Each structure stands twice: as structure tokens, then as C-alpha cells.
Amino acid sequence: MNTFPEGFLWGGAIAANQAEGAWNVDGKGMSVADVARFKPSISVEDYKSQWHVSLEDIAIAKETDDVVYYPKRRGIDFFHRYKEDIALFAEMGFKVLRVSIAWTRIFPNGNEAEPNQKGMDYYRDLLETLRAHNIEPLVTLSHYEMPLYLVENYDGWVSREVVGFFTKFSETVFREYKDLVTYWLSFNEIDSVFRHPFTTVGVIEEKYADKKAAEEAIYQALHHQFVASAQATKLLREIIPGAQMGAMLTKTMTYAETCDPDEVLMAQKANRDNHFYADVQIFGEYPKHVLNYFEENGFQIAWTDEDLQLLKDYTVDFLSFSYYMSMVVSKNAAQREKVGGNLMTGVKNPYLNTSEWGWQVDPVGLRISLIDLYDTYRIPLFVVENGIGSTDMLTADGTVEDDYRIAYFRDHFEQMNLAIKDGVELMGYTSWGCIDIVSASTSQMTKRYGFIYVDADDLGNGTYNRFKKKSFHWYKDVIETNGASL
Numbered sequence: 001m002n003t004f005p006e007g008f009l010w011g012g013a014i015a016a017n018q019a020e021g022a023w024n025v026d027g028k029g030m031s032v033a034d035v036a037r038f039k040p041s042i043s044v045e046d047y048k049s050q051w052h053v054s055l056e057d058i059a060i061a062k063e064t065d066d067v068v069y070y071p072k073r074r075g076i077d078f079f080h081r082y083k084e085d086i087a088l089f090a091e092m093g094f095k096v097l098r099v100s101i102a103w104t105r106i107f108p109n110g111n112e113a114e115p116n117q118k119g120m121d122y123y124r125d126l127l128e129t130l131r132a133h134n135i136e137p138l139v140t141l142s143h144y145e146m147p148l149y150l151v152e153n154y155d156g157w158v159s160r161e162v163v164g165f166f167t168k169f170s171e172t173v174f175r176e177y178k179d180l181v182t183y184w185l186s187f188n189e190i191d192s193v194f195r196h197p198f199t200t201v202g203v204i205e206e207k208y209a210d211k212k213a214a215e216e217a218i219y220q221a222l223h224h225q226f227v228a229s230a231q232a233t234k235l236l237r238e239i240i241p242g243a244q245m246g247a248m249l250t251k252t253m254t255y256a257e258t259c260d261p262d263e264v265l266m267a268q269k270a271n272r273d274n275h276f277y278a279d280v281q282i283f284g285e286y287p288k289h290v291l292n293y294f295e296e297n298g299f300q301i302a303w304t305d306e307d308l309q310l311l312k313d314y315t316v317d318f319l320s321f322s323y324y325m326s327m328v329v330s331k332n333a334a335q336r337e338k339v340g341g342n343l344m345t346g347v348k349n350p351y352l353n354t355s356e357w358g359w360q361v362d363p364v365g366l367r368i369s370l371i372d373l374y375d376t377y378r379i380p381l382f383v384v385e386n387g388i389g390s391t392d393m394l395t396a397d398g399t400v401e402d403d404y405r406i407a408y409f410r411d412h413f414e415q416m417n418l419a420i421k422d423g424v425e426l427m428g429y430t431s432w433g434c435i436d437i438v439s440a441s442t443s444q445m446t447k448r449y450g451f452i453y454v455d456a457d458d459l460g461n462g463t464y465n466r467f468k469k470k471s472f473h474w475y476k477d478v479i480e481t482n483g484a485s486l
């Protein structure tokens with residue numbers, strides 16, 4: 001019997017910048033997610049094919065003293081169609097929907113004295129619509145959505161002042177939506193600061209003297225996010241008693257290729273480095289190995305005693321994470337076959353298949369991750385992103401025969417179920433991109449994750465009409481039977 005614990009939060013996840021569109025509507029400011037930085041080494045043609053933009057997009061490029069920004073095409077018009085979409089989620093029986101609040105809808109430049117009322121009204125209606133369907137909102141405060149203005153005028157999160165702006169944003173939304181939201185996440189994939197410094201912490205690496213200086217700046221920016229997250233947790237406790245704050249990590253499970261102790265050590269280091277971000281938010285302090293690393297590299301991260309106390313006093317209530325793939329490390333990586341993942345590349349695991357985008361599909365790795373994280377932290381876990389990106393074909397009768405997606409989910413759900421039997425406390429599961437949205441790493445529309453197909457192509461052409469895939473009905477059964485139908 002594969003049933004899940006009573007009250008298990010089944011649902012789906014999206015992010016404002018990948019779903020809403022309407023990037024400049026009703027007073028919204030531009031965020032780091034709305035643009036890509038032009039690099040002189042990339043021709044406009046390459047730029048267009050990398051980010052799937054059309055000529056009109058190129059025409060509205062934004063230029064500052066040192067950088068040129070090109071808007072990226074974003075969203076599935078969730079901004080206007082959220083009622084229709086939420087009704088479809090409700091039809092599947094969702095208990096929870098993970099959404100994010102775009103900071104730039106509330107404070108267009110990030111630092112205004114007063115919030116933008118239209119932005120506040122938009123999210124109020126969205127959250128009330130969820131409540132009306134008995135869907136619990138799970139809200140990410142920052143999902144790759146910092147105001148571009150703060151990058152241009154404050155060096156992003158490197159600047160201490162940004163902590164104050166974010167605190168004000170958090171306080172504003174906690175007060176505004178206190179009757180509507182119980183579960184919050186501070187920063188999406190907080191560990192991705194080194195993978196995407198621009199979209200996470202607003203750092204433009206080229207501005208720094210060299211790689212080491214840029215790395216130090218990113219650690220500084222990350223420290224400010226840790227402090228901002230603790231500060232938000234403090235405010236949440238005051239403003240919404242009983243609400244919960246979660247950390248959000250990209251779980252990158254790393255295996256050693258062999259039982260050679262040197263390789264096992266390499267894998268352990270990779271996993272430890274991945275856990276560092278959760279360590280700070282759950283144990284309330286920097287792990288010694290990171291402090292040693294700062295010292296060895298001469299990194300002087302500016303922090304105060306109050307910061308360190310805040311981190312200690314306001315740790316998170318639960319740990320959420322995304323899980324897409326596992327990785328392999330090898331002493332002989334140079335001689336090994338590689339997997340060309342579009343986000344992380346590495347040594348190919350011969351026991352696993354890969355997705356069309358080269359991500360190694362590993363359901364058992366999810367069980368290992370759950371056990372590993374729970375044994376380390378002993379706080380409730382929440383899988384808030386998981387899924388497979390694929391090029392789906394809409395059939396003539398308006399559906400998608402996505403048996404491959406069903407198989408992917410079934411395998412992962414079975415492993416979650418086993419992890420629960422292994423003693424893991426799992427609050428819920430939100431599949432990534434429960435409706436097709438624009439891909440974060442490629443800006444493609446054709447990298448689809450959803451139970452619901454959206455008729456739009458990479459350049460944004462299409463009717464944007466929604467169609468239920470075969471997996472829609474399958475997931476509905478899973479939720480209805482709380483996993484027994486698996």
C-alpha cells in the first residue's frame with residue numbers, strides 16, 4: 001500500500017517570472033529575470049537563439065553605462081489567466097500551490113517608500129482564489145526576481161542596504177497577506193548564487209578585478225541573503241504567529257564513481273559544499289570548513305555580531321528542496337563519458353538515463369537525498385521542485401500522451417513513499433512547472449514540465465490556450481487516493 005501520511009500536501013510549483021508574463025504591466029518594475037546581459041563576445045544572432053527572443057525584443061533593449069540588457073520572453077500569461085489555471089489545479093485536487101511574489105510588482109525599483117497598490121491587489125486576489133479552492137499557498141519571497149534597479153544602483157546583494165529593502169518587502173507582504181499564507185520560503189535555491197550570480201544576487205562578475213574578487217563578492221552577497229532570510233523569519237514570527245519559514249536548497253546528490261576512498265572523499269566534499277547553505281539556515285551558524293575556506297583565501301566577509309546572533313536565533317522551520325538529478329565524481333573524469341546537462345555537466349552514470357536536456361534521472365537518488373537530509377537536519381522536509389522537461393506533442397484531439405512523464409513521477413513517488421517508511425518526515429510535494437512555463441535556464445517554452453499543455457512556442461507565438469495532458473488525469477488519481485493508485 002503506497003498511501004502517504006494524512007494531510008500530505010500534494011500540488012505543484014511555479015515562479016512569478018516564468019509564469020506571469022506582463023513584466024511591465026500595472027507598474028511592475030524590471031527584474032533580473034526579465035533580462036539577459038549582453039556580452040560582447042556573443043553576436044545578436046547567437047543571443048536570439050540562446051534566449052529565444054524575436055527581433056522586437058531586441059529592439060527594446062535597455063542600456064546602461066557598462067551593460068546592455070535584452071529583455072527575455074517570459075511567462076504564459078498567468079498574470080491574466082490565473083483564475084482559469086487555478087481552477088484546473090483545483091480539478092486535479094491540488095492541496096498546495098507554490099508561487100512566488102515578484103518583488104518588482106510590490107516595489108518596482110525595490111526601494112520605494114510605498115508599495116505599488118496594483119501589485120498588492122494582484123497577489124491578494126491570486127491568494128484569495130487559491131483559498132477559495134482550498135489550495136494552501138506556499139509562497140517564495142525571492143525566486144530569481146530581484147529588482148534590476150538594485151543591481152544597477154547598489155551592486156545587488158553585495159550592498160548591505162539591500163537587506164533593508166528586502167526586509168521592508170517581506171514585512172509588507174507578511175502584513176498584507178497574513179490571513180492568507182502559512183507556508184513561506186525565503187530564497188529559491190539559495191545555493192545557486194555561484195551558478196547564476198546575476199539572477200540570484202545581482203552580481204556582475206566582470207566588474208570585479210578577478211575571479212577570486214568576484215567569488216568574495218558573491219559570498220558577501222550570500223551572507224546578506226542569509227541575514228535577510230533570518231530577519232524575515234523574525235518578522236514572520238511576530239506578524240503571523242504559527243506561520244512557517246522554509247529554507248530552499250537545490251539538492252545535488254553526488255556519488256563517487258568507485259569505492260576508492262579518495263573518490264568517496266571527493267563525493268563527500270561535493271555533498272558537504274551543497275549542504276553548507278542549509279547548515280547556516282538550520283544550525284544557525286557557518287560551518288567550520290567554510291570559515292577555514294574564507295581564511296585560506298583571505299576572504300574578508302563583512303558581518304556583525306548582531307548578524308551572527310540573528311542567524312542563530314531565527315533558523316527555519318522546515319527544509320524544502322528541488323530535486324532533478326544526481327551527479328557522479330571521478331578521479332578520472334577527463335577520460336570518462338560526460339553528460340551534457342544544460343545546467344550542470346558531469347560524469348555519466350551508466351546506471352541512469354538522461355532527459356532530453358541531459359539531466360540524469362535518478363528516483364532512488366531522491367530517496368537517498370531524503371534520508372540524508374532528514375538524518376542530518378531532523379526537521380520536516382518538503383520537495384518543492386521535481387519533474388522532467390520534455391518536448392511534448394499536442395495531439396489532434398487536444399491532449400499529450402505523456403506516458404514518459406507519468407513513469408517519471410511514479411518512480412519518484414514510490415521512492416518518496418519508501419523514504420517515509422524509512423522514517424523521513426515529509427510535508428508535501430510540489431512538482432515543478434505543474435503547468436508548462438518558460439524554462440529558467442534556457443528561456444525555452446518547449447522544455448515542458450506540466451500536467452497542462454500551454455499552446456505557445458519558444459518565440460512566444462501561439463494561442464496560450466491550456467490543454468490537459470494524460471498525466472493530468474493520472475496525477476488527479478494519485479492525489480485523490482493519496483498515493484494508493486500508484
Ligand code: BGP
Nearest residue numbers: 015188189389438439440441442
Ligand atoms: C530550478 C529553478 C526553477 C526551474 C527549474 C527547472 O533551478 O528553481 O526556476 O526552472 O530549475 O529548470 P529549467 O527551467 O531550466 O528546466
